[in-house]
Amino acid sequence: MASVVELDWQCNRTLVQCLDYMLTSGLACDVTFLVGEGKARLSAHRTILVARSPVFYAMLEGRLAERGEIIIPDISQESFSLLLRYVYTDDIKLTIANVTPVLSAARKYCVDQLVKKCEEFLQTNINAENVCLMLENSHMFMEENLRQNCFQIIHDSSEKILQTTDFTELCCACVKSITESDDLAVDESLVYEAVIRWSEAECGRQGLEVTDINRREVIGDILYTVRFPIMDTKYFAREISFRDILTTKEISNIYRYDKDNMFNLCKFSVSRRHKRKPKEGEFxxxxxxxxxxxxxxxxxxxxxxxxxxxxxxxxxxxxxxxxxxxxxxxxxxxxxxxxxxxxxxxxxxxxxxxxxxxxxxxxxxxxxxxxxxxxxxxxxxxxxxxxxxxxxxxxxxxxxxxxxxxxxxxxxxxxxxxxxxxxxxxxxxx
The missing domain is CATH 2.60.120.820 (PHR domain)
Known part of the structure; x- marks a missing residue:
């Protein structure tokens, strides 16, 4: 329902300001969306939407146009509100927290200028401090270009990123995508220590006591992305061999590989990771x-x-x-x-x-x-x-x-x- 409308609200406003006022006040709206899990009601104007998006045009005016209230379950209320406001005004306040869901929404509705604006924002604002959040968002919203950009930064600052608190907050799939990379240019002991810190945080998230058995349980297949066979032997003996992270058979096989490099370790990789290539002229x-x-x-x-x-x-x-x-x-x-x-x-x-x-x-x-x-x-x-x-x-x-x-x-x-x-x-x- 429309809010109380100002008298002579059109006066001294530009076209964009008038459109923004009509959106925020709900004046003369003729289409309603039920957005997100909570089905928040957001109203808009068909004419504006169909003029700005081919997807909205098909949804509202095409042969298969929807009637009545339209359910949008896969976009949050905040992101859809930002999308609508951009459609009306060509203006948006992007942040590291909202840019990825807004980008996903802009792609879905083919609002190409907003897609470009989001990509430009990411290009200039993604860095080693926020790359874990961006990687998680790229996974959640299936943004492959963003994912590739994230990995470029991760490969350039591998050691720093593995030691961040944000790394411990990643989902299992994102952690594995990092630790299995051949381009992770760090000592293998740092990969192991990062996985251990992540497992402690994951035990907390799952309400489990932090023990080696529970660590092993939450780590799952991530364990096999840590290249134990190529670790420094003294480090392995001092920090890992006495713990219950690996089974007795796995520890025995790793020691056997150290003596005989032809021994088949099955799941564990013995390939050395690539060293990061230096950037010419940057020193x-x-x-x-x-x-x-x-x-x-x-x-x-x-x-x-x-x-x-x-x-x-x-x-x-x-x-x-x-x-x-x-x-x-x-x-x-x-x-x-x-x-x-x-x-x-x-x-x-x-x-x-x-x-x-x-x-x-x-x-x-x-x-x-x-x-x-x-x-x-x-x-x-x-x-x-x-x-x-x-x-x-x-x-x-x-x-x-x-x-x-x-x-x-x-x-x-x-x-x-x-x-x-x-x-x-x-x-x-x-």
Missing amino acids: ESVTRFGRTRRARRHIWNSTYGSDSIAFRSNEDVYLHGILTYGAQDGCEEIVIGVYNEKGDTLYRGSHSLSHKTYCQVVFDDVISVCRGETIDVVLHGGVHATAYGLDGKCTVQFQDVIITFLDSTSHPCVSTNATQGQIPGLLLSL
Whole structure:
């Protein structure tokens, strides 16, 4: 039923404002919808609806047009109200909480401009903090494009997302879709720990005592997406082997696989997950010196020869290049080599230095550095540098990662070491 109507309500209102007033006041409505599980009554105007949506046109004016009150059971009252208001006004206030159900409703009724607006909102607002909510919504409303966008973010920030509270609030199907992915670029122990935290939350949701037996029960087939056979053996023995998450036979078989990689483990995958590909050109400078001093002409490199430094990281990182000091003569060619602790060449290339105090030298290829691995960076033949660094830091924090700088033992150098010299920084990404 229409609410009390203002006198001369049309005056001083635009067309859009008048249409909005007619919708919100219920004035002259000629169609009623019963929306959602509670069958909330929402009234509208046939003429407006059929002008804006081919689905509403078929529903209200086509050969199979419905008569009387129309039941809409699969859309919530809030989402249908927002859809109607957009149909009348071309205006909507989207939020992370309402955008997915509104998108689903807009697709159902072929309101294409609203679909586009929702997709643009998602493109600019979905991130690692809300991606679990968006993944759950994509599953609930069967939005495949949104699901793919969610997985791109999850694969880029796997470790962070697995540790969020939102991960523990996902449904079983969404958890499995994450943990079974080959592109989940984290250590397998983190996948296991995330599944355990989720199982504790799920036990609470189901009113079960948090025991290993109940954890196993609620985890179900998700358990087989955790790649126990490729875990660190010491971690498996210390954290898992004594618990009732796995059966005695499963534990025995995993140990047997560790001795014989040809042993068939049936349900457990032994494939290693793919490492996340670095994004070209996206890196940060990680510097190691507290002070920089200008070098007098030819004081550096005339007798010192090559310059080298070693480093290691407590997490997997990508090395995109290094920072160097500039060349005294304005332009100088240098050869840079990067080597692992076995002496394998990871990179070797020639680069030009300018006269700037600092030069970013970006490698032709990005180097994947595993946590705990010692890497040597060498300026072969050194450089006639404009400056050198002092008060070197042995450890530097890069986001949540610790980078440790060391004297190079594989390519020892008189002039450059962990506390002074050349190679003032690294270009890194996670």
